[in-house]
Structures are given as structure tokens and as C-alpha cells.
């Protein structure tokens with residue numbers, strides 16, 4: 001069932017059975033702020049996407065409770081794709097983000113030819129910045145992008161972070177000790 005797991009969580013391929021959870025996640029205001037986008041699609045509009053176009057798109061399951069707690073997806077850039085994450089609102093700030101990002105990176109670097117993965121987050125997204133820094137991502141200021149916040153109208157910076165396959169080898173293995 002899991003493509004990779006540790007003692008606490010497992011990652012399995014995203015399917016349309018996950019659409020309702022993901023739709024609910026997008027309705028959360030902090031999710032929308034995390035991606036600077038106002039979400040106003042209907043469920044029928046939302047679920048019209050092709051999962052197969054993405055090479056890595058997974059759901060995170062808590063192994064103890066069997067609850068699905070979030071989703072990660074790798075972007076389509078051929079050189080340095082970005083890894084995006086959505087932990088479902090009720091499961092945030094319990095370590096799932098850090099655990100699942102680390103596990104996903106381990107899988108990606110072992111199964112795909114990328115030497116570097118990127119991640120972007122807005123400067124006010126404290127939990128995301130902490131998560132990326134803790135895992136070992138380093139800032140890549142040349143990739144920063146200034147955007148207008150669709151919530152406040154102010155200019156906000158999306159900060160780019162990157163991690164190389166070498167750096168990812170140093171991710172504490174208690175986060176991912178079996179598969």
C-alpha cells in the first residue's frame with residue numbers, strides 16, 4: 001500500500017478517493033494564504049484533473065490511526081521541480097509536515113534523477129519556513145518572487161528554498177528508517 005513509510009506515517013499514491021479531503025483543505029483560509037490564491041471552485045470543477053500527469057503525488061496516512069492527514073505533490077520542472085505540501089487543517093502543527101516532507105524527499109532522490117528539489121513559501125508562512133529549515137533546505141534568493149497578496153493587496157515575497165540530494169542524505173533517519 002505504501003510506497004515508502006517510517007514508524008509513524010506512510011505515503012501512498014494520490015487517487016480521486018482523496019479529492020473530498022483535498023477540496024475541504026483548499027477551503028481553509030490558511031491553505032489559500034499558503035498558496036496566495038482564493039479558492040472558489042465547486043467540487044465538480046475541482047476534481048477535473050489528471051493525476052497521471054504528475055510523477056509523484058501522494059497522500060500521507062498516520063499508521064496508528066489509519067487517518068489520511070495530508071498530500072504532497074512534485075511539480076513538473078525537469079531540472080529542479082518544487083515539492084508542494086498540504087497538511088489537512090486539523091492535523092497541522094503535530095509534526096506531520098516535517099515527517100512527510102522528509103520521507104517524500106528520500107523517496108524522490110532514490111527514484112528520480114533530480115540532483116536538487118525546490119520549495120517555495122511566502123515570507124509569513126512561519127511553519128513552512130521552520131519545516132524546510134529543519135529538514136535542511138537552504139535559501140535560494142535568486143528564485144524569490146514578489147507577488148501581490150490576493151488577501152491584503154500588499155506585495156509579499158515568495159521565498160525559494162532548495163535541497164540537494166547530498167544534503168538530503170543528512171536528514172535525520174529517524175524520520176525515515178524503513179520502506
Ligand SMILES: CC(C)(COP(=O)(O)OP(=O)(O)OC[C@H]1O[C@@H](n2cnc3c(N)ncnc32)[C@H](O)[C@@H]1OP(=O)(O)O)[C@@H](O)C(=O)NCCC(=O)NCCS
Nearest residue numbers: 031034086087092093094095096097098120121127128130
Ligand atoms: C506548512 C505546513 C505544511 C506545515 O505542516 P505542519 O504539519 O503543520 O508542520 P509541523 O507540525 O511539521 O511543524 C513545523 C514547524 O512549524 C512549527 N509550527 C507549526 N505550526 C505553527 C504555527 N501555527 N505557528 C508557528 N509555528 C508553527 C512547529 O512547531 C515546527 O517547528 P519546530 O520543529 O521548531 O517545533 C501546514 O501548516 C500546511 O499544510 N499549511 C497550509 C498549506 C501550506 O502553506 N503549504 C505550504 C506552502 S509552501
